[in-house]
Amino acid sequence: MNLSHIEHIGIAVKSLDEAIPFWENMLGLKCYTIEEVKEQKVKTAFFQIGQSKIELLESTDPEGPIGKFIEKKGEGIHHLAIAVKHIQQNLTELEINGVQLIDKTPRKGAEGLDIAFIHPKATHGVLLELCENNNL
Ligand SMILES: C[C@H](C(=O)O)C(=O)SCCNC(=O)CCNC(=O)[C@H](O)C(C)(C)COP(=O)(O)OP(=O)(O)OC[C@H]1O[C@@H](n2cnc3c(N)ncnc32)[C@H](O)[C@@H]1OP(=O)(O)O
């Protein structure tokens, strides 16, 4: 596995409009992009913080993963994303080692990154997202 750094922390929020002011006005961060990712039924807002990012996620569909998460657990940390090189190699290695994958092949995530999720059951309770960044 070639993990590079924490790409972002995904935080589920009911409303980006309500959550963004806290991160900007109280913490002094700057939301540099808002992007809808239709396949994931989310609208995302990103803030750079050092080498990592904060990703706020608002559901665009009650049946989507974020809608379901908030319904069950409320707002809060949803996933941890790690930047990797050669995402498919990493997924194949994990699968060979019997790790339960949500995505056996990557999907398109925000900012044009190839992403794949590892099931929380395999990670002792953390939804893990791999994000490919071959510029590492
Ligand atoms: C685009 C952007 C990007 O970065 O590019 C994104 O991040 S998109 C981010 C949004 N997209 C995603 O999250 C896609 C991947 N997520 C999924 O496929 C699904 O949400 C899932 C498989 C994690 C959970 O599916 P589900 O809601 O139908 O299943 P359940 O609700 O029954 O949950 C099954 C078990 O996983 C646990 N569980 C569910 N969600 C989480 C979570 N976020 N973190 C930790 N544990 C979790 C539940 O507590 C339950 O445990 P127990 O059985 O013990 O109660």
Ligand SMILES: [Co+2]
């Ligand atoms: Co994410």
